[in-house]
Amino acid sequence: MNKFPPYFSCSIAVIAIIFLLLNPSDTLAQSRGTVAGKVVTSKGEVADNVSIGLIGTSYGSTTNNAGEFSFKAHAGSYTLIISYVGLQRVELPVSVTAGQTTAVPQITINASLLQLSEVNVIASRANRFTRKISVDVCKIPLNNLENAQSYTTITNELFKEQNIFTVDESLRNSPGIQKLWDATGRAGDGGGYFTLRGFVTQTSVRNGIAGLVTSGIDAINIDKIEVIKGPSGTLYGSTLSSFGGLINRVTKKPYDTFGAEIGHTVGNYDLNRTTLDLNTPLGTNVSFRLNTAYSYEGSFQNYGKSRTFAAAPSLAIKANDKLSFLLEAEMFYGRNSAKPFFFFYSSPKEMGITNVNQLNIDYKQAYSNDNIASYSRSLNYFGQANYKISDKLTSQTVFSSSNSFSNGASPYYYLVTDALAGTIDPTKPDLPGNNNYIFRNDQSTANSRLTATEIQENINGDFDFGGMRHRFVVGLDFQRENSRQIYFGNSYGIVPINDPTFDYGAFNKQLVDATNAANPLTSANTYPYIYKKNTYSAYASDVINLTDRLIASLGVRVDRYENKGAYSLDGVQTSKPFSQTAFSPKFGLVYQPIKDALSLFANYQNGFQNPNPFQDANNQAVQPKIQNANQIEGGVKLGLFNDKLNGTVSYYRINVTNIIRPIPGSAIGSVQDGTQNSKGFEAEIVANPVAAINIVAGFACNDSKFTKADADVQGLRPNTAGSPYSGNLYISYRLPQNTIKGLGVGLGGNYVSRNKIINSVSQGTFELPSYTLLNSSVFLDRAKLRFTLSGNNLTNKHYYTGYTTINPQKLHQFILSANYKF
Structure with missing residues (x-):
């Protein structure tokens, strides 16, 4: 296998064309305007990775690491909404004008940074199987589009929908990783064995640091899985990462309400x-x-x-x-x-x-x-x-x-x-x-x-x-x-x-x-x-x-x-x-x-x-x-x-x-x-x-x-x-x-x-x-x-x-x- 089949080179073009056909109205930028603003917590902390949407539509986005958001929508009057589990939701009226930016006043939510992994948006979320920001991949909070390294995120929302209960099962949703052995249960074996980019790797990282296991890992405490691809010795050293990459499990965190x-x-x-x-x-x-x-x-x-x-x-x-x-x-x-x-x-x-x-x-x-x-x-x-x-x-x-x-x-x-x-x-x-x-x-x-x-x-x-x-x-x-x-x-x-x-x-x-x-x-x-x-x-x-x-x-x-x-x-x-x-x-x-x-x-x-x-x-x-x-x-x-x-x-x-x-x-x-x-x-x-x-x-x-x-x-x-x-x-x-x-x-x-x-x-x-x-x-x-x-x-x-x-x-x-x- 010295070269890849020729259709690989045009796969992204085909996918983009499909989206244009499915979303013809999205190509008509002249009928849309921009909604932009910033979200902070009640204590003045910037609220990153918060989902925001317009009720009754698929328009929405998530905030960046500065708490800022921006997305396009067709001209009209809407209600913008943010909602967290167990908290009163925030709703604001917004009017979108074609070709213009509507600046939303700074939004304050009654939540702390510890609750941001518990986001539950009432409006239709644009893409509920994605997380735009990682704090572990580069040990710096970065949007995926700013990161020069490849990684895959598997979200808790996908776990629930597929009825997945273990980390090993969840990895079927990541390209390029394949199970070789089930976990043996023996101390030091480190759970299941997988191959990633041609090299054996295991799930030995938790929230960016060592978290060893012996058996298959129950996903009850998992918020998301990050499959970080390629040699990662610069930030993770030699004991936790293989030459093909590593698997990082990110856990659920406590929040402020019952x-x-x-x-x-x-x-x-x-x-x-x-x-x-x-x-x-x-x-x-x-x-x-x-x-x-x-x-x-x-x-x-x-x-x-x-x-x-x-x-x-x-x-x-x-x-x-x-x-x-x-x-x-x-x-x-x-x-x-x-x-x-x-x-x-x-x-x-x-x-x-x-x-x-x-x-x-x-x-x-x-x-x-x-x-x-x-x-x-x-x-x-x-x-x-x-x-x-x-x-x-x-x-x-x-x-x-x-x-x-x-x-x-x-x-x-x-x-x-x-x-x-x-x-x-x-x-x-x-x-x-x-x-x-x-x-x-x-x-x-x-x-x-x-x-x-x-x-x-x-x-x-x-x-x-x-x-x-x-x-x-x-x-x-x-x-x-x-x-x-x-x-x-x-x-x-x-x-x-x-x-x-x-x-x-x-x-x-x-x-x-x-x-x-x-x-x-x-x-x-x-x-x-x-x-x-x-x-x-x-x-x-x-x-x-x-x-x-x-x-x-x-x-x-x-x-x-x-x-x-x-x-x-x-x-x-x-x-x-x-x-x-x-x-x-x-x-x-x-x-x-x-x-x-x-x-x-x-x-x-x-x-x-x-x-x-x-x-x-x-x-x-x-x-x-x-x-x-x-x-x-x-x-x-x-x-x-x-x-x-x-x-x-x-x-x-x-x-x-x-x-x-x-x-x-x-x-x-x-x-x-x-x-x-x-x-x-x-x-x-x-x-x-x-x-x-x-x-x-x-x-x-x-x-x-x-x-x-x-x-x-x-x-x-x-x-x-x-x-x-x-x-x-x-x-x-x-x-x-x-x-x-x-x-x-x-x-x-x-x-x-x-x-x-x-x-x-x-x-x-x-x-x-x-x-x-x-x-x-x-x-x-x-x-x-x-x-x-x-x-x-x-x-x-x-x-x-x-x-x-x-x-x-x-x-x-x-x-x-x-x-x-x-």
Whole structure:
């Protein structure tokens, strides 16, 4: 795949033409005027990202980071409205004159900045699946059109409409990211595994800082997800970000008035889920919020069950007009049966297979009893202090403590040839054909722990200097990892891969416990990850308005990494301490041919990683060099037709250096001179072509390959890169307000092309097949009640995820949710 199909280059033009056809009146600028103004809180703070609309129309906008808004509307008399949950709405009469600007007097709302994420506009919002401003992507409050980096925002409104309950599920709405593994529940594993721009990434960032997890993340406390694309080492360092990017979950915040929402969900596979979102003031300047959820679910297979509990309390304190505090906790508990993972013990070449359809896996067979379970726990604590130094300068001090724990068994299965099966267990009969058996194994964790601490200080400023506006951040960051992860495993014999008379449920907790009791843990039979790592960083970034349409950004990070060494279970040092210093620059440029509506952007971004020591050809330990990833990217961002058409189209190229690879002809040695290239095209559209319809669509194409590597994989696509092509689509239609208010329907799905999970000369090539999933929802959303009926995988598609593995995925599921708001 050396070039993209030619129709990609004209995709944005086609979309724009469709909008012109759907909105012919919007092209007649001579009949429209402009409405402009500013919104502040009751305490004089600028109110950014507030939605404003004209009642009974689709005209509207959101305020920028100065609290200002501006949008066009047809000439006439209207009522302008702003409304927050639990607060009296603000209504003002406005008259729009063609070709003129109507200046609305400054609007004061009875709300604080902490409530701005709770916006609920009564008027039809131009595009309810967008958020124009992010404070985390650049650690500077920036409108997306001013930001030279690509990112996707997935909003809480979309979660509700699609009946989504986990962060992993929500990511199906972002182009270019693909699930590889479900969360294992093991401490240190960090939840689900995804590939982004050809590199593995996980959900380890919360509100811009570390927030580690072990299992799938309940979305009960999520306001939005930000998929930040490309190497992001300058602002996020090496421990939280991969070369493909990172996933940042932005949480709900307390607000000043009482509000509550309870919900219950049922579905097939015995799904039962109960949720609570409670907010209450505790005095004049203190607000408390609790989001909590309990979920139980069985499996589409004959064994398997999952119990999870999530609780996220938060407390907002306003000490005075300059100083405020935010205290939060995030507690996830889970007891889950393992989902089947099939690994290759014999290579696909030895087995004579190239795709999953040639295997005889029983899709609905779990191959173990569901009483084999693992317990996982993630306890994350956060503290934030914001201080207003002046009108132009603010300080943010953040503390994060993440603690993950796991204990229990995690069965998995090796695919083997019949010849190897007979070698392992000579009692097995020689059946017709080949590949008739699997080798059952387990990798357990024994009271494994991983803790991470982060302390961060950010100074943000917004100044005019030299005739140019400067928005900057200067930050200091300290991160510490303390790991005592203990892995151990046992084998449980050869069994047939598909025999309806075989008792697979006999692989159960009693058997695992007895086997573990007979094999006490020692340094010889465990795989410990016992280490401590410290990282000290300083960074700075400046966004400069060279003109009102030309914006430049530049940043740099200095990162001091200290690896304190690794140890065995009995305390023997297995690798020596070492330190490294990294520099990470970034540059960006944005030009707006149509101000606040169309941006052309380009960036250079850097990411880096600190590999572990390796052995050379003489079996001597080598201190590794820093791995670097350098990206160049360019594209277009849209905010057209009064924000009815939002989107990003981009092309990127990432080059990675200093990859550790085997030395040709050496049995044990490695050398650090490998390189990898990943390039691709991404397009995302979030649109509101007419008042009743909202569209979320995306397409991604990625071409990754090893450019300098062992001959076994030279020039081939890495098995971590996922599928070359993927797409997502969701179309939502709400009936007109005067028909059945709040009733709507949504339809969408995902396409993923074939995925080479094994790809080398020696092992052969093995592909997971392409798949298309179809999902739908029907909802009724009223002021106090919301009902949602959703169907996922409507065609009951058998499909798989994985990298180096084969993981069967859930069959069709129907879910009914009911929520009541106080």
